[in-house]
Amino acid sequence: MEVLEARNLSVSLVGVDVLRHISFTLRRGRVLGLVGESGAGKSMLGRVIARDLPTAFKVRSGALTFQGHDLVTIAGEKHRELLGDSIAFIPQEPLTALNPVLTIGQQFDEHLGRLGVPQADRRTRMITALGNVLLHDPVTLLDRYSFQISGGMCQRVLIAMAFASEPALIVADEPTTALDVSTQAHIVQIMRKMQRDHGTALLFITHDLRLAAHVCDDILVLYAGDIVERGPARTLTAMARHPYTLALQAANPPLDGPAHRLATLPEQMPGIGAFTTLPGCRFAPRCPVADEECGRAVPPLREIAPHHFVRCSGACLTQGAKASAPEPLPVATTTPGVPVLVLKDVAKHYPGERDWLGRRRPGTDAVKAINLTVRAGEFVGIVGESGSGKSTVAKLIMGLEPITAGRIAIDGNDVSVNDSAARQVRLGTLQMVFQDPQSALNPRRPVGRLITQSLEAARSTASEADRVMRARALLAETGLSADLLQRFPSQLSGGQKQRVNIARALCVTPRLLVADEIVSGLDVSVQAQILNLLLDLRRDRGIGLVFISHDLSVVRYLCSRVLVMQHGAVVEQGDAEAVLGRPQHPYTQSLIAAVPPEDPDRPWPCNSP
Incomplete structure (x- = not known):
């Protein structure tokens, strides 16, 4: 039919x-x-x-x-x-689709009311529908707000409402x-x-x-x-x-097989x-x-x-079906000497809130005694599910959050305490590339001012002409036209915004980039351009990279080493090909099994109902 x-x-x-x-x-x-x-x-x-x-x-x-x-x-x-x-719809952004000032139960009740379900039957229907999408304890969930549950749980709620x-x-x-x-x-x-x-x-x-x-x-x-x-x-x-x-x-x-440089489309x-x-x-x-x-x-x-x-x-x-010979990936080389970044037994604990009697609730160990060393020219990936502690590690490296225990060293300088001296070390050595370029770029500034913005933070004495010259060089290095200098972020594509984001991070010539989910949600052709750009920057500048992602295929393409995190702890680490090709820990194995295979005839998901 x-x-x-x-x-x-x-x-x-x-x-x-x-x-x-x-x-x-x-x-x-x-x-x-x-x-x-x-x-x-x-x-x-x-x-x-x-x-x-x-x-x-x-x-x-x-x-x-x-x-x-x-x-x-x-x-x-x-x-x-x-x-x-x-006709029902399941939208892309579950946190945007759900009203943050109404509980899940209130929104579901409103939806069922519109469908003509009697008031007496709605609670039972809601509990059954949430159970059908494998949400644990749906009775308690009805009293939660969207910001109190994960994105995946929000998406399941929307699926339940769509099928109701x-x-x-x-x-x-x-x-x-x-x-x-x-x-x-x-x-x-x-x-x-x-x-x-x-x-x-x-x-x-x-x-x-x-x-x-x-x-x-x-x-x-x-x-x-x-x-x-x-x-x-x-x-x-x-x-x-x-x-x-x-x-x-x-x-x-690909997640397996020979690695080669990704082919990209022009323009x-x-x-x-x-x-x-x-x-x-x-x-x-x-x-x-x-x-x-x-x-x-x-x-x-x-x-x-x-x-x-x-x-x-x-x-x-x-x-159209003729494929050109794939270009091999360049061999990664690291610079000997003092590592750019060292994390030694670094931990982060968030204390729990107090109840109405003043008693402290149990806190959260977001990061548990992590050890990490990154040398110049080395790309290291950190993978794991949402809530595994990946982004918290990035915040600790950048000094955006204080560490609870352990030691952080940058170029041999102890920056465990984020004082003014530590901030100066970070400013001269590290730069962060954020996940969402739309929110990371000031919409009121043109591209030329945005990508040289770090000169202001460094209190540079560069003249306006020097800034324009520097901006042109950075645009060329990141594969962008100088015509973009006077454009605003709203006039750029998603891929162009992320390149501007990267160009801004390169302005003060950092030795290490910290990139948090920077290709998440991008079109695959734009993603390929950004990944190839990072490889070119390693070749031309010898830059190191801490690359945080949930996409194992991308991590395998970029990184020589990988750390797998679960519940704040590193459960497996080592050479990227070994860890992703021959995983030993059950959690790593489950992550790899969850990736859609290249062969459409292979069953996926592996435990499909």
Whole structure:
């Protein structure tokens, strides 16, 4: 039975098609993946379903049918009845989607009330629904607020709310983005189980092609509003033919097998303003095999195998599958002498709050006697789930939190006590690259002022001309154009913002960077550019790196050594290839088992219900 069908659906902005002639069919009990980078048009389809298009956007032509109802032309009242009841949504940001001033129970009760569930039955329904998504002690959870539980638990609450009405269709928009691998595997398990039990059709929106291969029955690959490839998930990933699909695969570092430099795409996806200059294939300016035919007209979707279609010219079909010889990764070399960073039995304890009688509640050991040595030119990874203590280690290294016990030395200088002398040592040796460049960059400062901001902290006497010269050099070193000097962060792409973030950290020539989840949530092609940039900086500057991440594939690609943390303690450490290729500790083994394998035919998650 067809649940959702799009027929030549086009969405436009002031006469420019943002989505062009989108067609697909989603049947009951099936999972359709929409895959592509930011700006591809994935979430725009979800907004068409919800009738939540941005101002001035409109459906220009075509139809989007849900169980016989055209969602484009149906009356508003009937459409609102479908939403939340027959059509449900699982958003990307669970902490944003849940109201922080209402308890989980209050929000769930409100949702069930809208569905018409009698007041007397709601509490039982809530407890059952939360139990179905494997949340422990749902009775207690009903009285908690969203900020009192983890991101993974918040996402499970939203899944429970989405399935509460037993909808025919669920739209899941990046539901596992930026979650650690274990939580991602659990969320996928739960969604699969609920979807199978209820026979629900699932529209799964993601930028992770490897994940989509394991979750979805069929996949649509979108680029700048066009379907460039579609087909059965396993067939498409095993026999990808469009150059863009191949580029997505090549940009994702593997967890096993030979390591080589990631292939990257030049430039970035065109914005809506550039669409008028691209009457043909919108990927053509970045395509390595494009010919004149590609630029003149939109190529047709060609069936190259049963149910496997590619929007390509003859050049793509004959040359798109040809892969150039991979470039080997440079051999990492470290500088002998005094290590840049030494942590000796470093611990961090957060005391518990006092109860109403003044008694101290038990505290939290966020970091337990960690030992770490990093030399110049060495990249060391720290991995673990959310709450394992990774980010706390970064704060201790940078002096943002005082240590409870142990010793920290930078270039042989004891900085265990964060006094003025220790701060001066840190300013001259360490720099931090933050996870979210959007919040790390002052929106009121242009790029040129942002990336030389550390000169102000160092009380430099550099003139304005010196700062401009330094900014130009840093932009060139991080692969950015000097044209960006006068732009503001709001005028940059996500990848450009993170490069500016890195350029700012390099301004005072640090010997060690501390990077906390800096590629989490980025598109894979942008991620590949950032990872290659870090390797180039090690080669050119001999910079060391403490790289904190939950992505084991990325850590294996970048780092020569790795520490695995659980509950504040290091449970395994050593050479990255040895630890990730032949893990000894059960926790490390469970982390690796939670990573979606390259082969879509391998079962995943391993303990799938």
